[in-house]
Amino acid sequence: MVRTTRRNALKLLGVGVAAGALGMPWVRNAQASGPYKIGFLGSLSGPAESLGAPMLEGVKIAVEDINAAGGTNGRQLELVVRDDKAKPDVGTAAARELVGEGCSMLLGVVSSAVALAVSAVLQQEDAVLITCAAHSMRLTKEDFNRNYFRITDNPFMRQRAQAHVMAERFGEVTTWGGLIPDHEYGRSTWECFDNGLKTYYPELAKAEPTISKPVMTTYGGSDYRNFVASAMRDPAVGFFVSAYGGDAITMYQQALPYGFFKKKHPIVDAANEFIVARAMKENFPEMWIGSHWYSGAFTGNPMNDELARKMTERTGIKFLDGFIGEGYSAVRAYAEALKTADSGKTADVIKALEGLTFDSPTGKRTIRAEDHQTIKPVVLYRVRGASNADGIEVVEHRVIDGATVIDPATPGVKLTF
Amino acid sequence: MVGDFLLVGLNGMTWAMAVFLVAAGLTLIFGILHILNFSHGGFVMIGAYLTYTLINQTSGPTGIFVFLAVAVLCAAVVGVLGYVIDRTVFERLKAVDDSYSLIATYAMLILCEGGVKLVWGPDFIALPPPAGLDGALLLGDLFIPSYSLFVILSGIVVFLVLDFWIHRTRSGKVMQSVALDPWMANVLGININAMFTTAVVAGFALAGLAGGLLAPNQSLSPGLGGTYIIQAFGVIIVGGIGNVRGAFIAALVLGMIDAFGTVYVPEYPGIFFYIAVAGILMYRPQGLLSGIR
Numbered sequence: 001m002v003r004t005t006r007r008n009a010l011k012l013l014g015v016g017v018a019a020g021a022l023g024m025p026w027v028r029n030a031q032a033s034g035p036y037k038i039g040f041l042g043s044l045s046g047p048a049e050s051l052g053a054p055m056l057e058g059v060k061i062a063v064e065d066i067n068a069a070g071g072t073n074g075r076q077l078e079l080v081v082r083d084d085k086a087k088p089d090v091g092t093a094a095a096r097e098l099v100g101e102g103c104s105m106l107l108g109v110v111s112s113a114v115a116l117a118v119s120a121v122l123q124q125e126d127a128v129l130i131t132c133a134a135h136s137m138r139l140t141k142e143d144f145n146r147n148y149f150r151i152t153d154n155p156f157m158r159q160r161a162q163a164h165v166m167a168e169r170f171g172e173v174t175t176w177g178g179l180i181p182d183h184e185y186g187r188s189t190w191e192c193f194d195n196g197l198k199t200y201y202p203e204l205a206k207a208e209p210t211i212s213k214p215v216m217t218t219y220g221g222s223d224y225r226n227f228v229a230s231a232m233r234d235p236a237v238g239f240f241v242s243a244y245g246g247d248a249i250t251m252y253q254q255a256l257p258y259g260f261f262k263k264k265h266p267i268v269d270a271a272n273e274f275i276v277a278r279a280m281k282e283n284f285p286e287m288w289i290g291s292h293w294y295s296g297a298f299t300g301n302p303m304n305d306e307l308a309r310k311m312t313e314r315t316g317i318k319f320l321d322g323f324i325g326e327g328y329s330a331v332r333a334y335a336e337a338l339k340t341a342d343s344g345k346t347a348d349v350i351k352a353l354e355g356l357t358f359d360s361p362t363g364k365r366t367i368r369a370e371d372h373q374t375i376k377p378v379v380l381y382r383v384r385g386a387s388n389a390d391g392i393e394v395v396e397h398r399v400i401d402g403a404t405v406i407d408p409a410t411p412g413v414k415l416t417f
Numbered sequence: 418m419v420g421d422f423l424l425v426g427l428n429g430m431t432w433a434m435a436v437f438l439v440a441a442g443l444t445l446i447f448g449i450l451h452i453l454n455f456s457h458g459g460f461v462m463i464g465a466y467l468t469y470t471l472i473n474q475t476s477g478p479t480g481i482f483v484f485l486a487v488a489v490l491c492a493a494v495v496g497v498l499g500y501v502i503d504r505t506v507f508e509r510l511k512a513v514d515d516s517y518s519l520i521a522t523y524a525m526l527i528l529c530e531g532g533v534k535l536v537w538g539p540d541f542i543a544l545p546p547p548a549g550l551d552g553a554l555l556l557g558d559l560f561i562p563s564y565s566l567f568v569i570l571s572g573i574v575v576f577l578v579l580d581f582w583i584h585r586t587r588s589g590k591v592m593q594s595v596a597l598d599p600w601m602a603n604v605l606g607i608n609i610n611a612m613f614t615t616a617v618v619a620g621f622a623l624a625g626l627a628g629g630l631l632a633p634n635q636s637l638s639p640g641l642g643g644t645y646i647i648q649a650f651g652v653i654i655v656g657g658i659g660n661v662r663g664a665f666i667a668a669l670v671l672g673m674i675d676a677f678g679t680v681y682v683p684e685y686p687g688i689f690f691y692i693a694v695a696g697i698l699m700y701r702p703q704g705l706l707s708g709i710r
Contacts, residue, residue, distance in 0.1 A: 047640050049539040182686050218687035222435065222635055222644045225428040225565070226679045227686070232560075233421065249543050249636030257546075257553040257562035279541040279636065 035071075035078035036344050038063070038334060039103030040327075041094055041118065041129075043110045044083040047245070050275065051110045051323055054311075055132055056081065058327030059107065061310050062335075072335045073342045086110060088117035099125045104346050107151075107330040110323070112136035112185060115148075122147035126346045128353070130333060132326035133292065135271070137188055137407075137415045140371040144411035147346070149353055149372040151330045151365070152322075155185075155192045155270075156407040156415065158290045159240075161378035161400035162268050163196025164204070165288065166238065170266055171205030177236030177264075178214030179227060179251065181243055189242040189270045190214050195417045196405075212236045217243060217251070224251040228258055241287075242270035249276050252285060261285035274319040274392070277383050281391025286384035293325025293362055294379045297397045303332075304361035318390055322379070329360040333367065370409035375402045420559045425680045426673065431565040433672025434572025435631055440649040440656075440664045441575055442623030448659025449596045449616035452510055455522040457624055457649070458642035459529025460495050464628025465637055466537050467491040469544045472632075481567075484547035488629030492622040499621025503614050511613075526642055534639045546633040564633060571630050575623070576665045583661060592616060596659070651694045657704030666705055670697070 040059050043052030063077045071077060080103050084091035091114035098106060106129040109115045115134035122129055123145055130149045131139070137154055153161075166173070176197055180186040194211055201209040212234050217227040224243075228251065231239065243251050248269070252261075261267060267287035269276070274291075277284045295308035307328055311320050334349070336358040341348035355369040365376040381397035407415060443457045471487045472479050479487075506525065510518045545551060546564045554561045583589040595602045595612045603609050627645075635644060652671060656663030671693050678689025697705070 047638075049534075050541065050638075053539065216683060216686050220644070221687060222648070223428070223432045225431060225562075226425060226676050229421075229424050229428060230680060230683065246541050246636035246638050246640070249541055250634070253543060253545070253633065253635065254562075257551065257564060258560050259553070275541060279543040280545075281543075283543070283545045 033075075035076040036105070036334075036338060037078045037080060037101070037103045038331065039095075039098030039101070039106045040079060040081045040108045041084050041091060041098060041106050041114075042081075042108035042132075042327075043086040043114075044081070046085040046087070048086040048110045050245075051133065051321070052083075052086075052108070054315075054321050055108060055110065055323035055327040057311060057314065058132075058307070058324035058329075059331055061307060061324075062328040062331035065306075066331065066335050072338045077331070077335065084109065084111070084114050084118075086114060088113045090114075092117050092121055095121065095127070095129070096125060099127045104128065104344070105334050105349060106130070107334065108132055108327065109134050112139070115139055116143060119143065119145060119148045128346055128349050130330040130353075132330050133323055135185060135188075140373045141410060142412065142414040144371055146350055146372075149333075149367060149374075151333060151367075151374050151376075152292050152326045153376060153378050153402060154373060154407070155189045156195075157378050157402055157405045159189050159192035159270065160196035160199065160405040161402075162240075162270075162288065162290055162380055163193050164200045164400055164405060165380060165398050166266065166268060167197070167200035167204040170238065171201070171207060173238040173266065174201065174205070174207050175210045175212070175236040176238045176240065177212040177231060177234045178240040179231055179243060180214040180216055180240075181219045181247065182216040183219050185244075186216075186219075186242050190240065191417055193240045193268070193270075210236075214240075217247075220247060222250065224254050227251070228255040228260055231255075232258055232260060232263065237264060238266050238268070239264045240268045240270070244270075244272060245275055248272050249279050252276065252280065253283075256283065256285065261287075273321040273323070274383070275321060277385075277392045278317075278319060278390075280385065282385040282387060284383065284385035284392055286382065286395070288380050288382050291379045291381060292322025293320075293329075294322065294381055294394075294397055295320055295325075295361070296394060297377075297379050297381070297399050298362055301361060301363060303359060307361050319392065319394070325361045329358075329362070329365065332360055333358050333365075368406075368409055371411040373406070373409065375406055378402055378405060420557060421680075423559055424561075425676050427561060427565060427569075429672040429676030430569050430669070431672075432676060433668040434569045435634060436645060436648045436652050436672065437572045437665055437668035438568075438575060438627035438630060439624070439645040440652045440668065441579060441661060442620035442627070443649055444653040444656065444659055444661055444664045445579070445616055445623065446620035447653070448661070449592060450507060450511070450613055451659075452507060452518045452522070453515075453658075454620070455519060455646075456525035456529060456642075457522075457620075458644070458646035459526040459533075460498065460621055460624035461628040461631075461645065462533060462637075462639075462641040463498070463529060464488075464491045464495050464625035465544075465632040465641060466533055466542075466628075467494060467625070468629040468632045469542055469637060470537075472544060472547075478548040481547050481549045484550075488626055488632075491629040492626035495625025495628070496618045496622030499618045499624075500614065502621070503617040507613070507617055529642060530639045533641075537637075537639075539639055542637040544632045544637065550633075568630070568634065572668075575626070576661070579661050580665075588615070648690065651690060655694055655697050655704055657707040660704065660706045663704055663706035667697075670705075 082094035298304040337352035341352035386393040656667035
């Protein structure tokens with residue numbers, strides 16, 4: 001038996017301080033009692049704020065719902081929030097801060113660059129990250145690590161689903177072009193869409209598509225007229241655009257007077273949700289847009305309906321962005337995983353998340369055990385400007401079963417076509 | 418082929434005049450006060466947001482004259498802001514090292530972004546062109562967006578007015594003398610502080626005007642301040658810092674190089690602007706023209 005002397009007490013104190021200083025994960029990350037701490041890491045300022053803020057709202061609603069229903073394993077969820085400013089270095093520092101505060105379960109992240117940077121330090125920090133929007137294929141391919149999970153679809157699923165719908169609905173449009181920002185995400189979305197066209201046109205439209213070389217555009221530019229003019233000269237009729245946010249608004253505004261949207265049809269927008277449509281209102285040209293979650297597509301699912309109602313009540317916005325649904329789903333995934341990993345230890349949480357099937361606003365989702373990519377429905381809708389109070393309307397939507405368009409699980413191996 | 422060539426040239430001109438509109442105020446302030454105003458883009462952004470707000474107050478479609486009147490009003494409002502900033506910030510920067518100016522003006526840019534976010538929120542906003550500028554003229558096979566012609570015309574008018582003021586009016590010539598030798602100008606009885614303030618107010622008003630006129634050209638967001646500013650700095654450096662004529666010529670040269678480069682070497686979009694800036698500065702490090710002209 002150890003005697004309680006001043007010397008022994010000091011020794012114990014020294015060991016404790018050293019453990020904290022060295023970041024001993026078994027000391028910091030065990031969540032044996034009290035609330036389960038979940039760390040939200042997302043863009044709450046800077047260029048991606050309008051994406052990160054709604055994601056956080058979805059997270060908050062999920063935490064409130066779960067806590068109101070008694071929590072998980074009788075324990076409440078506690079949310080700690082940090083801003084990554086869409087910058088990899090800030091994101092990494094914020095992730096470490098969160099872990100330091102006892103949040104080994106992280107979620108959020110809009111930017112792929114931030115996700116890649118944070119993912120690289122997860123094992124060292126003994127933490128788990130579920131991203132809700134970051135779309136880089138590298139996260140579940142060549143840069144995969146076991147502590148990283150993606151709760152939403154990826155470009156392979158999203159863009160192939162878009163190509164699937166185009167082949168099904170516009171079989172007569174066999175010439176396709178693209179307006180693609182010259183960065184990794186832009187090129188990745190185009191490769192996946194291109195692959196989808198080549199797969200689904202012969203199968204569904206019984207025709208071989210003719211695909212032009214895409215027009216590569218600048219990122220964060222102020223003038224897209226020459227890119228639009230190049231696209232106008234292209235013989236392709238259907239066009240795929242993966243410019244994002246403000247760039248897309250600028251491009252579409254500058255393309256309107258050229259009659260681009262009258263000459264080129266259909267237009268497929270990779271991932272702008274309602275962000276661009278809400279900004280342009282009645283001037284918004286008709287196009288098919290990919291989304292993480294669209295409440296109108298899952299009406300009748302109580303979780304979906306309740307989330308949409310609460311979010312519209314809070315913001316007054318009728319056309320909600322998909323980031324909300326993904327933030328909500330990530331919390332639901334953790335809550336479900338904690339039922340079997342009640343210690344909250346990272347290794348147990350990872351094990352519980354692998355292969356987990358859980359309820360979400362889009363219905364049942366399953367996290368693939370091999371590469372931690374979630375199998376979920378892929379949503380796209382046809383939107384256009386309208387003379388109503390909102391300035392826009394959803395004409396129709398399509399939901400594609402994620403299992404039919406997903407990439408093979410090949411963690412550690414680069415995606416090739 | 419000729420049509421394509423003309424269209425690329427026209428797009429290059431549109432880019433050039435848009436960037437010149439932003440660069441004009443920046444180069445004017447540097448020419449007189451020798452302060453590189455990093456917050457300039459922030460005030461262009463405020464001009465754009467003010468225009469958006471005022472246009473939305475008008476009922477029905479906005480005509481060209483209403484749009485112009487709103488842009489001029491926004492220029493006046495931002496000019497008044499310029500006066501306040503001159504009294505509170507620039508006045509204190511005259512006697513300190515350049516590094517303080519950089520820090521102070523960068524801080525003002527951050528304040529502008531924060532202010533815009535507080536007032537208008539972080540979401541993207543779009544302002545359509547006014548009625549009459551939302552279509553295109555068709556010359557043979559050539560589509561010319563009316564708004565592009567408006568931007569080109571606006572850039573040329575602003576240049577001519579500034580050039581006339583600096584070279585053909587007494588106050589402009591006095592301004593040149595203050596820029597060249599403030600001590601001697603002071604000895605000769607010129608109120609140099611009043612001239613400094615005039616330059617700042619004019620520079621800020623030009624920022625507000627650029628924001629207003631270019632608001633329908635792109636998306637509005639709290640990050641708008643940085644959208645044109647790199648190109649604007651490129652233009653004033655190549656033109657010769659502080660030189661309005663140089664900025665105008667540099668905008669045209671860089672606009673054409675960027676436009677033709679983008680179309681005829683599409684694998685490297687946007688890179689030709691930087692190559693041109695580097696190439697020109699290698700041969701003329703002082704810029705195409707120098708001094709306040």
